[in-house]
Amino acid sequence: MTNKELADVFTLVGDLLEIKGEVVYKTLAYRKAAESLTNLGRDVKYVWEEGKLTDIPGVGKAIAEKIDELLRTGKLEYLEKLQKDVPAELAELLSIPDLGPKKVGLFYKELGLKSIAALKQAAEEGKLRDLPGMGPKSEAKILDGIESLSRRSGRTPLGDAWPFAQGLLAKLRKVQGVVAAEAAGSLRRMRPTVGDVDILVAAKEPDKVSKAFVEDEGVARVLGHGAIKSSVEYHNGMRAQLWVHAPERFGTALQYATGSKDHNVRTRELAISMGLSLSDQAIFRTDDSEILCATEEEVYKTIGLPWIPPELREDRGEVQAAKEGKLPNLIETKNIRAELHCHTTWSDGKLSILEMAEAAKLRGYKTLAITDHSYSLGIANGLSVERLQEQRKEIEAARKKLGDSLLLLHGTEMEIRADGSLDFPDEILAWLDIVIASLHTGIRQPREKSTQRMLSAINNPHVDIIAHPTNRLLPDREGADLDMDAIFSAAADMGTALEINANPKRLDLDDVYARRAIELGIPLVINTDAHHPDHMDFIDFGVATARRGWVEAKNVINTNTPKQINSWLSGRG
DNA sequence: GCCGTTTTCGGCCCGACTGTTTTCAGTCG
Numbered sequence: 001m002t003n004k005e006l007a008d009v010f011t012l013v014g015d016l017l018e019i020k021g022e023v024v025y026k027t028l029a030y031r032k033a034a035e036s037l038t039n040l041g042r043d044v045k046y047v048w049e050e051g052k053l054t055d056i057p058g059v060g061k062a063i064a065e066k067i068d069e070l071l072r073t074g075k076l077e078y079l080e081k082l083q084k085d086v087p088a089e090l091a092e093l094l095s096i097p098d099l100g101p102k103k104v105g106l107f108y109k110e111l112g113l114k115s116i117a118a119l120k121q122a123a124e125e126g127k128l129r130d131l132p133g134m135g136p137k138s139e140a141k142i143l144d145g146i147e148s149l150s151r152r153s154g155r156t157p158l159g160d161a162w163p164f165a166q167g168l169l170a171k172l173r174k175v176q177g178v179v180a181a182e183a184a185g186s187l188r189r190m191r192p193t194v195g196d197v198d199i200l201v202a203a204k205e206p207d208k209v210s211k212a213f214v215e216d217e218g219v220a221r222v223l224g225h226g227a228i229k230s231s232v233e234y235h236n237g238m239r240a241q242l243w244v245h246a247p248e249r250f251g252t253a254l255q256y257a258t259g260s261k262d263h264n265v266r267t268r269e270l271a272i273s274m275g276l277s278l279s280d281q282a283i284f285r286t287d288d289s290e291i292l293c294a295t296e297e298e299v300y301k302t303i304g305l306p307w308i309p310p311e312l313r314e315d316r317g318e319v320q321a322a323k324e325g326k327l328p329n330l331i332e333t334k335n336i337r338a339e340l341h342c343h344t345t346w347s348d349g350k351l352s353i354l355e356m357a358e359a360a361k362l363r364g365y366k367t368l369a370i371t372d373h374s375y376s377l378g379i380a381n382g383l384s385v386e387r388l389q390e391q392r393k394e395i396e397a398a399r400k401k402l403g404d405s406l407l408l409l410h411g412t413e414m415e416i417r418a419d420g421s422l423d424f425p426d427e428i429l430a431w432l433d434i435v436i437a438s439l440h441t442g443i444r445q446p447r448e449k450s451t452q453r454m455l456s457a458i459n460n461p462h463v464d465i466i467a468h469p470t471n472r473l474l475p476d477r478e479g480a481d482l483d484m485d486a487i488f489s490a491a492a493d494m495g496t497a498l499e500i501n502a503n504p505k506r507l508d509l510d511d512v513y514a515r516r517a518i519e520l521g522i523p524l525v526i527n528t529d530a531h532h533p534d535h536m537d538f539i540d541f542g543v544a545t546a547r548r549g550w551v552e553a554k555n556v557i558n559t560n561t562p563k564q565i566n567s568w569l570s571g572r573g
Numbered sequence: 574g575c576c577g578t579t580t581t582c583g584g585c586c587c588g589a590c591t592g593t594t595t596t597c598a599g600t601c602g
Contacts, residue, residue, distance in 0.1 A: 243589095
């Protein structure tokens with residue numbers, strides 16, 4: 001079983017316990033363990049073999065035993081017993097907005113409702129309104145929720161939510177009396193996908209802001225409208241929430257709304273240990289007097305910490321690191337001085353070699369690698385050896401025009417074929433300036449096979465970079481099933497760089513793997529994989545992913561000068 | 574169910590909003 005599959009089992013257990021009405025902390029414990037397994041960054045199997053399961057945060061004796069049982073047998077007796085009281089289907093009902101465990105439990109107990117379809121029918125027949133705590137409005141709300149569920153496609157990729165939120169912020173900043181407006185929540189933490197867009201505004205007259213927010217032309221439904229908090233759903237299915245606070249409380253409010261929830265638990269604990277209480281309104285002393293914070297810097301300073309960048313706020317050790325003055329010096333977009341992965345009209349790109357070079361220069365880059373696809377990727381017009389040699393002539397011509405202004409490297413994004421063989425022989429790879437290898441096809445192969453394919457590329461001394469290692473596509477296509485520990489180990493041995501692909505559909509390596517990679521001393525590259533100059537804008541998403549993985553500029557090859565990059569390449573095969 | 578430089582037992586963040594009530598329960602973030 002994969003970490004994700006184990007995590008899904010524990011998430012389900014948590015959901016069912018909640019519906020059953022167990023003490024809420026038991027539910028939270030299972031969810032915490034699921035979260036930890038997802039964020040482990042290495043196959044839990046190795047931790048299991050080392051007998052160190054309880055070293056995983058949130059995993060104690062009971063959950064460790066359950067992991068052991070699942071890894072040995074693939075089953076969990078505890079879950080099977082639990083399902084006698086609470087069928088697993090009920091967990092699905094929790095995905096309906098405004099429907100929680102108590103009501104799901106009530107509907108099952110009183111009416112035997114197990115599926116969304118059955119619930120919908122009961123609501124339409126007016127059977128829910130007479131249950132305790134229910135009424136006509138609640139019944140209608142459930143039907144609304146079921147309908148919105150069918151419209152929503154789950155989480156929104158960061159690449160869609162970010163520009164949408166920027167547009168929204170621009171409108172809100174124009175509202176009279178608005179002092180500041182910022183995105184918060186998972187969007188500000190730059191998670192690869194976001195659920196809702198959280199917006200925080202500092203204003204003296206909250207009413208005007210929330211009115212403008214709910215009356216915006218894009219709004220399809222108003223889900224809530226209060227003095228402090230409002231939420232809406234837009235016609236595109238996206239949802240946003242707005243909090244409005246007084247300017248002098250903006251710092252505590254922004255810190256609170258940015259989360260993550262687990263990070264906030266840590267900061268609150270720290271506040272409590274200092275005799276303070278941290279809320280979205282203010283920091284309270286024991287005598288209930290307030291410390292107002294207009295900025296986040298003041299919030300963190302009050303609890304004895306330096307400001308923590310939002311990308312780190314996931315409760316992955318950042319509070320401890322901040323306490324010890326050991327926060328990483330995170331990479332920034334301005335540190336990027338090279339693009340080492342792009343396409344031209346020679347394969348499936350939109351512009352010529354020279355046009356891409358000019359675009360790179362405009363961004364201030366000093367190095368550009370032209371890396372068109374190789375011939376196995378027929379759909380992208382991949383290059384044969386002959387066409388690759390033809391392309392070299394055009395590269396040479398472009399170099400003459402560019403002079404010293406840009407180091408133009410001739411490379412390839414070479415297919416790792418389904419049988420693990422590579423598209424070009426070693427002498428061609430040696431002749432190229434830079435070699436990227438990647439998987440595009442056969443990504444549903446079994447783990448053993450996929451891993452072997454990757455290893456055959458990494459262990460070739462001419463391969464410099466592995467692009468988008470798992471080949472996932474957000475929000476829905478999972479990556480190849482890979483033994484990442486084996487891949488990291490080989491990359492570390494060979495000094496092969498792993499790419500963080502900045503395309504918001506990819507963001508691959510993800511943050512967790514990026515962090516693991518740098519811990520093992522593996523060089524990273526952040527590339528946009530541009531098929532058009534506009535795609536070079538994606539670099540911000542790639543850098544954000546790196547920052548979430550605690551990556552510093554020194555870990556990333558393309559923060560280097562042309563001379564340093566050449567020297568790295570010539571030291572390799 | 575997890576966790577511990579005050580605790581191996583007793584905590585575990587808590588406030589806004591909605592719809593149901595007539596002071597509160599459920600849901601959400």
